[in-house]
Amino acid sequence: MLRVSGIDTYYGTSHILHEVSIEVDAGEMVSVLGRNGAGKTTLLRSITGERLPRLGRIEFDGKTISKLASHLRTRRGISYVPQGRQIISDLTVSENLELALLGVGKSRRIPDVVYEYFPALRSLTGRKGGVLSGGQQQQLAIARALVQEPRLLLMDEPTEGLQPSVVAEIQEIIKRIGSEHNCAILLVEQRLDVVRDVARRFAILDTGHIVATGPIGELSDDVVRKHLQV
Numbered sequence: 001m002l003r004v005s006g007i008d009t010y011y012g013t014s015h016i017l018h019e020v021s022i023e024v025d026a027g028e029m030v031s032v033l034g035r036n037g038a039g040k041t042t043l044l045r046s047i048t049g050e051r052l053p054r055l056g057r058i059e060f061d062g063k064t065i066s067k068l069a070s071h072l073r074t075r076r077g078i079s080y081v082p083q084g085r086q087i088i089s090d091l092t093v094s095e096n097l098e099l100a101l102l103g104v105g106k107s108r109r110i111p112d113v114v115y116e117y118f119p120a121l122r123s124l125t126g127r128k129g130g131v132l133s134g135g136q137q138q139q140l141a142i143a144r145a146l147v148q149e150p151r152l153l154l155m156d157e158p159t160e161g162l163q164p165s166v167v168a169e170i171q172e173i174i175k176r177i178g179s180e181h182n183c184a185i186l187l188v189e190q191r192l193d194v195v196r197d198v199a200r201r202f203a204i205l206d207t208g209h210i211v212a213t214g215p216i217g218e219l220s221d222d223v224v225r226k227h228l229q230v
């Protein structure tokens with residue numbers, strides 16, 4: 001469903017991604033790993049359209065979207081949970097969700113599925129985003145993507161900076177979204193235990209190059225030592 005073929009992405013003259021290719025099938029969960037600065041976020045931003053690659057091609061549902069504006073990619077079914085959550089602090093929980101709905105041109109009604117995944121958010125609807133805990137903000141960031149009813153969800157380090165009990169909750173939610181929601185997921189995640197638990201395949205980025213890829217069973221300690229340890 002998603003096919004990224006040989007993309008090169010830059011920030012100004014800084015050449016970040018080098019001929020990066022990755023595929024995600026419908027309903028499949030693929031994890032992208034790599035050290036800090038490897039280009040993981042840049043890869044996701046290339047797929048959302050926030051950074052247009054200079055070379056290569058990105059296809060979604062068999063159609064080229066390499067030059068398509070970001071909001072149109074969202075409308076086609078690609079939603080994004082950005083690193084650092086990026087909740088709008090001055091808007092309430094409901095308003096943050098409604099804004100995401102507007103992004104796909106849907107009515108202002110927030111689908112119930114959101115509160116099935118995140119019952120805690122229901123009692124927080126009138127709260128400002130900025131006063132939520134880190135875990136609640138992460139729930140809201142995922143909820144905001146889910147209200148768009150995506151077929152492909154891009155998630156950037158959704159467990160970053162969360163305490164272990166909250167990590168476990170988010171991990172379960174990611175699994176549920178993948179299995180019950182029939183949504184493909186491209187997950188950038190540093191925690192190996194999480195990746196090994198949820199993903200079907202992995203790809204490792206090292207200084208903007210894909211250096212290893214395979215079914216999750218091949219994410220051995222050797223591979224980790226070679227490409228991920230500092």
Ligand SMILES: Nc1ncnc2c1ncn2[C@@H]1O[C@H](COP(=O)(O)OP(=O)(O)O)[C@@H](O)[C@H]1O
Pocket residue numbers: 011014016034035036037038039040041042043
């Ligand atoms: N907005 C930006 N302008 C210039 N360089 C950037 C920008 N964002 C990231 N970079 C650089 O691009 C490289 C890859 O960054 P990033 O994709 O954020 O890596 P990761 O998510 O794997 O930690 C890093 O060297 C980083 O400093």
Ligand SMILES: [Mg+2]
Pocket residue numbers: 040041042083156
């Ligand atoms: Mg990043």
